[in-house]
Each structure stands twice: as C-alpha cells, then as structure tokens.
Amino acid sequence: MDLLRFITCGSVDDGKSTLIGRLLYDSKSILADQLEAIEKASKSRDNGEVDLALLTDGLRSEREQGITIDVAYRYFQTTARKFIIVDAPGHIQYTRNMVTGASNCQLAIVLIDARHGVVEQTRRHSLIASMLGIKHVVVAVNKMDLVDFSEDVFANICIQYTELAQKLTIPDITYIPMSALNGDNVVDRSEAMPWYEGTTLLNHLETIEINEDDNQTLGRMPVQLVIRPQTAELPDYRGYAGKINSGSFRVGEAVTVLPSGESSTISRIETNEQSVEEAHVNQSVILHLADNIDISRGDLIVPSANQPLLSQDVEAMLCWMDTKSLSLGSKYVLQVGTSRTRCSVRAIPYQLNIETYEQIEGIDTLKLNDLARVVLRTAQPVAFDPYGQNRANGGAILIDETSNVTVGALMLQH
Numbered sequence: 001m002d003l004l005r006f007i008t009c010g011s012v013d014d015g016k017s018t019l020i021g022r023l024l025y026d027s028k029s030i031l032a033d034q035l036e037a038i039e040k041a042s043k044s045r046d047n048g049e050v051d052l053a054l055l056t057d058g059l060r061s062e063r064e065q066g067i068t069i070d071v072a073y074r075y076f077q078t079t080a081r082k083f084i085i086v087d088a089p090g091h092i093q094y095t096r097n098m099v100t101g102a103s104n105c106q107l108a109i110v111l112i113d114a115r116h117g118v119v120e121q122t123r124r125h126s127l128i129a130s131m132l133g134i135k136h137v138v139v140a141v142n143k144m145d146l147v148d149f150s151e152d153v154f155a156n157i158c159i160q161y162t163e164l165a166q167k168l169t170i171p172d173i174t175y176i177p178m179s180a181l182n183g184d185n186v187v188d189r190s191e192a193m194p195w196y197e198g199t200t201l202l203n204h205l206e207t208i209e210i211n212e213d214d215n216q217t218l219g220r221m222p223v224q225l226v227i228r229p230q231t232a233e234l235p236d237y238r239g240y241a242g243k244i245n246s247g248s249f250r251v252g253e254a255v256t257v258l259p260s261g262e263s264s265t266i267s268r269i270e271t272n273e274q275s276v277e278e279a280h281v282n283q284s285v286i287l288h289l290a291d292n293i294d295i296s297r298g299d300l301i302v303p304s305a306n307q308p309l310l311s312q313d314v315e316a317m318l319c320w321m322d323t324k325s326l327s328l329g330s331k332y333v334l335q336v337g338t339s340r341t342r343c344s345v346r347a348i349p350y351q352l353n354i355e356t357y358e359q360i361e362g363i364d365t366l367k368l369n370d371l372a373r374v375v376l377r378t379a380q381p382v383a384f385d386p387y388g389q390n391r392a393n394g395g396a397i398l399i400d401e402t403s404n405v406t407v408g409a410l411m412l413q414h
C-alpha cells in the first residue's frame, strides 16, 4: 500500500485542527479510548459536542496557549492508502517549522476561511509549498456553513487563489468547499452544496496519483558507510551502503563516484542479504564495484551517463531558521545527502517578500524565517541536482559549526 505524506497549513483558527480531527473521526481512524477521552473533555466545554480539534491539539502547551506551536505528525490509514499528516502551525514566526515539515510532503492542504478569502498566510504557505517543490495543492475553502454554502463566495476565492498561483510553480491545484465542523465534503459529500461537482477531500487524497512524482531517471546514492569487514571468511569484501535517493541502479552499469570523478561498474547489488539485478529509489542497498577505488562516507554514486552538477559555487533559495542572523561572509557547513563541506555566504542577490513575492535587493543580513536567494562558495566541490529536477538530491541544510545546529534549509539551483 502506498503512502501519501501531506501537510496542512492555514492561519490561526482557519480550522486546521478541526479538519484533521474530522478526517480521522469520519474515516474511523480514531481508537475507541481516544474517542472516549475526547468526548469526556468536550463535555466540560460549552455545548458538549465532540470537539474535533481536541484530537489534533496534542501538545499541552498548545492547549494552554490555544495555538499550535510545533510540527506534529499523525498517521492514519484507509483501505486505499496510508497517510502521514504533517500539522504545521499557522503563526508567522513558524515559517521554519513549515519548511521542516513540508520538505518531504507530496501534497499541501492550504486552508482558507471562506469568510476571509486569501490572506497573508495563504500567500506565505503557498510560496513555501511551491518553493519546496510540492506538486499538489488542495485549497480547502473551510467554514462554508458560515457563508450560507454560497457558490459565489467559493468561486471568488478560487479566482483570488488562481491569481496568486500564477506567480508560483504549483502544477496541480484542486479547490474543495467544505465545513470541517459539520463534515461537509471532508469524508462525506455535502448535501448543502449540490452545486459542487468535485470530489471530497478524503477521496481526493486517496486517489491522487503520486508515484510519478518520484524522480525515476536520475540514479543517486549517497554513501553512508563503507563496509570492509576484513575477516578471514571475507578478506576482499568491500561494499558501499546507502539508500537510493532517486532513480535506480543495475548490475553492469557504469557509475561515477563524486566528487572524485573516478569511474567503475557495478558488480553486485545486495539488499536484505540477497543479490539483486536492479535496485530502485528508497531501497537501502550495498553496492559493489568492479574496481578498487577510494570511496568514503559522503561520496555520491551516480550513473556515469547521467551525472549531477559538480561545483564549488552553489546558488540556492534559503529559509533562515536560526534566531542568530545570517550575515554576508559568514561561514557554515553545507550538508547535501551525506556529504558535508564548509562554505561561506558570498552574496545575497535578493530576499523574497513572503506576502507580495517581490524581490528585495541590497540585503546583507537575514533574520529568522526570512527567505532569500544566496550564493555560496564551498571548500570542496558539491554534487547536486537543481531542486526543481530532483528534490532528493537538491535539498540541503546549513549547519552552524560551533553549535552543530541546523540554521538554514536550502533548495539548490543551477
């Protein structure tokens, strides 16, 4: 059964927690004891109805403050698919959490309160989803019950969003009018909106085609470990273990090891202690090469016929995640896959205004949650693909050398 990982984002009070609760409740993914606990907790509230947001608001501090403060993950499953919900908080200061949560999602649900239409947060979340290469966005127009289930209100919001999306790169956008509170169009079709001919949210999540999103053509395997037992039984054993990030590899294929550029052919592929002829994306394998070449952790094995970029000058979109600002000229460690190298920030061509998408030039420092284009110079050449072509080998992080803290997320470009 395949897995869909999606993120939910919206402003505070758009109904994110209620929507997730409704999805779990109506798809019968809640355990009986959880339900009982929620029913009890709800009774002490105003009207005694089951408060679905309680299901979702897992963190104690969240309940104390009444807002979501960190990324939370929830799992559920239907007969069609397994799901991981990444629940990102709505607050402006938590852009970095959304970047963290969304980086490996295939789909984003952008919640819009039908009464308010597209707001600042809609622009911000959509920009981040687009930057992170999320191909599928569901615009969930929620609280339709508060606008009399009006088709006009829904249509206007679709127009507003389409306009915004023209400045972004989101290939697939689906609009669904719903009421998370009442359950309209979440799992069950709404009777209150007969004018809506589309599918329900859950049905959309269950049926959307995602397999083609994984990059099938660019074989990339970052070496995690060189295995050389050098025991009496296995005197010559030498394998390179790692997880295939994208594409596939087969026995007999000519490969190149980066950054050294040395070449060989694959002589054997092991997975689960079996030899296989071919291995694919997301499989953990041990590759054996016909020639003895110098390979260590952090190297990237790629097909000789289809190599990534290799450069010491790297451009990227950056989300700055540290409370300490970034300034021009600062030095960090750049990590791509398993490879690490030192780098300095050579230039900040522009910062992105997250609401208007304008490029602001002449910037020399970046604050927490800022998004900007940066130019880095690295100590060692870095092997990478442009993020837009291959998320798996085009995403990177910046690490502060002294604290070892991740301070930035990068989408590498040409």
Ligand SMILES: Nc1nc2c(ncn2[C@@H]2O[C@H](COP(=O)(O)OP(=O)(O)OP(=O)(O)O)[C@@H](O)[C@H]2O)c(=O)[nH]1
Residues within 6 Å of the ligand: 010, 011, 012, 013, 014, 015, 016, 017, 018, 019, 053, 066, 067, 068, 089, 090, 142, 143, 144, 145, 146, 178, 179, 180, 181, 182
């Ligand atoms: N009328 C109506 N109210 C809704 C609907 N969905 C959510 N609400 C209400 O809106 C309020 C906010 O809902 P939440 O689910 O807590 O909002 P949220 O977006 O998760 O907020 P945070 O997680 O704190 O960022 C609650 O009072 C919900 O009952 C809806 O479809 N219709």
